[in-house]
Structures are given as C-alpha cells and as structure tokens.
Amino acid sequence: EPEVTQTPSHQVTQMGQEVILRCVPISNHLYFYWYRQILGQKVEFLVSFYNNEISEKSEIFDDQFSVERPDGSNFTLKIRSTKLEDSAMYFCASRGHPVNIATNEKLFFGSGTQLSVL
Amino acid sequence: GENVEQHPSTLSVQEGDSAVIKCTYSDSASNYFPWYKQELGKRPQLIIDIRSNVGEKKDQRIAVTLNKTAKHFSLHITETQPEDSAVYFCAALIRVTGGGNKLTFGTGTQLKVEL
Numbered sequence: 001e002p003e004v005t006q007t008p009s010h011q012v013t014q015m016g017q018e019v020i021l022r023c024v025p026i027s028n029h030l031y032f033y034w035y036r037q038i039l040g041q042k043v044e045f046l047v048s049f050y051n052n053e054i055s056e057k058s059e060i061f062d063d064q065f066s067v068e069r070p071d072g073s074n075f076t077l078k079i080r081s082t083k084l085e086d087s088a089m090y091f092c093a094s095r096g097h098p099v100n101i102a103t104n105e106k107l108f109f110g111s112g113t114q115l116s117v118l
Numbered sequence: 119g120e121n122v123e124q125h126p127s128t129l130s131v132q133e134g135d136s137a138v139i140k141c142t143y144s145d146s147a148s149n150y151f152p153w154y155k156q157e158l159g160k161r162p163q164l165i166i167d168i169r170s171n172v173g174e175k176k177d178q179r180i181a182v183t184l185n186k187t188a189k190h191f192s193l194h195i196t197e198t199q200p201e202d203s204a205v206y207f208c209a210a211l212i213r214v215t216g217g218g219n220k221l222t223f224g225t226g227t228q229l230k231v232e233l
Binding site: 033041056107110112 | 154161207211220225
C-alpha cells in the first residue's frame with residue numbers, strides 16, 4: 001500500500017537555526033498538508049497546499065514558516081529561525097487521488113518528524 | 119473557523135465492554151468526519167469515517183453515528199480488547215476557498231482497556 005514518507009524521523013537543532021522537513025506524498029495525490037503535534041496534545045493544522053499554492057494556513061503558520069513543492073514528488077516545510085516552542089512532531093499528509101473518487105477525502109499521514117529545538 | 123470538541127479526554131473500560139467517544143463541531147458546512155487512532159509515538163491511523171449524507175456506518179466492532187442537526191458524531195467500539203488502547207481523535211473536514219480543504223481535529227481521548 002502506498003505511504004507518505006517523511007525524513008528525517010528525528011531532527012535536533014539549536015534555537016535560531018533553520019530546519020527543513022521533507023515529505024514525499026502518495027503519488028498522484030493532489031492535496032498536501034502539514035500538521036504538528038506537541039507532546040500529549042492534539043494534532044494541529046498548519047497549512048494546506050493545492051495546485052502549487054497555499055490554500056489555507058493557520059495562525060501558527062507565521063512568517064517563519066514556508067512550504068515548497070520543488071519537484072513532482074517532494075513537499076517541504078521550512079522553519080527559518082526555530083524557537084523552543086517549535087519543538088513538536090510534524091506530520092505531513094496527503095489526499096485526493098484524481099481517479100479514486102471514493103477515497104478522495106481520506107487523509108493519509110506520514111510517520112512524522114520529531115523536531116527538538118534546544 | 120471550525121471548532122471540534124471531544125469528550126471524554128480519558129476513558130477506562132474493562133475488556134469486553136463498549137466504549138463511546140463523542141464529538142461536536144461548529145461549522146455546518148463540514149461534510150466529512152473521520153476518526154483516527156494514534157498509538158504512542160506513531161502516526162494517526164484512519165479507522166473509520168462517515169460522510170454527511172449518512173447517519174451511521176459500521177465496520178466490525180467499530181461504528182460511527184452522525185447527527186447533522188445537532189452537529190455531533192460519536193465513535194462506538196464494542197467488545198473492546200487491550201489492543202484498542204490508544205488515543206482516538208475525531209476530525210471534521212471543511213472545504214476552503216481555493217479548492218482545498220482543512221481537517222480540524224478534536225482534542226483526543228485516551229482509551230485504556232483493562233484486563
């Protein structure tokens with residue numbers, strides 16, 4: 001079964017440093033997302049991406065965050081200057097196979113990148 | 119924006135008993151309601167979902183009900199087993215401008231099935 005893959009699984013960085021989290025969504029999916037989960041808390045929406053542009057973003061997704069789909073397979077989340085409170089598990093997700101309409105809404109998550117900001 | 123409330127936050131049941139988790143949503147335009155199971159340190163896994171044109175859906179020991187008028191939906195697990203122990207999240211999907219959509223999650227329920 002196809003999966004969303006994320007790298008790295010763990011990332012440790014110093015406060016103020018830039019990090020790039022990488023994701024390969026399921027092939028042929030049309031919609032891409034980043035979510036984050038602080039330890040013990042709920043999964044929070046960050047941003048959705050469709051047709052090569054951001055379609056929705058939350059208040060968490062401020063100027064320090066950006067997303068990019070540099071080629072036909074990768075989807076990246078960049079945090080320009082990390083803060084302690086950015087420490088969380090970051091999940092990439094995708095959905096929306098153009099042919100399999102019956103499962104169009106189903107959101108598939110990657111295994112996550114645990115970001116630790118020291 | 120959409121707001122999803124979930125309760126209880128923790129639920130402890132005896133093996134074989136039923137467990138019920140309830141969620142409410144705020145935006146009447148929401149049209150898709152999935153439930154995710156998350157084990158410690160792992161990704162959320164979709165276990166069942168329901169669309170707004172259906173009132174109930176069942177898959178073996180798991181069922182979901184939806185009341186559109188009241189804007190609430192529930193997860194029912196029957197004959198619970200220890201491996202059902204996990205955090206369960208409800209979610210609601212709403213379409214946004216630009217052709218995309220957004221899935222908003224509830225706050226989660228820690229289910230513990232005791233022997």
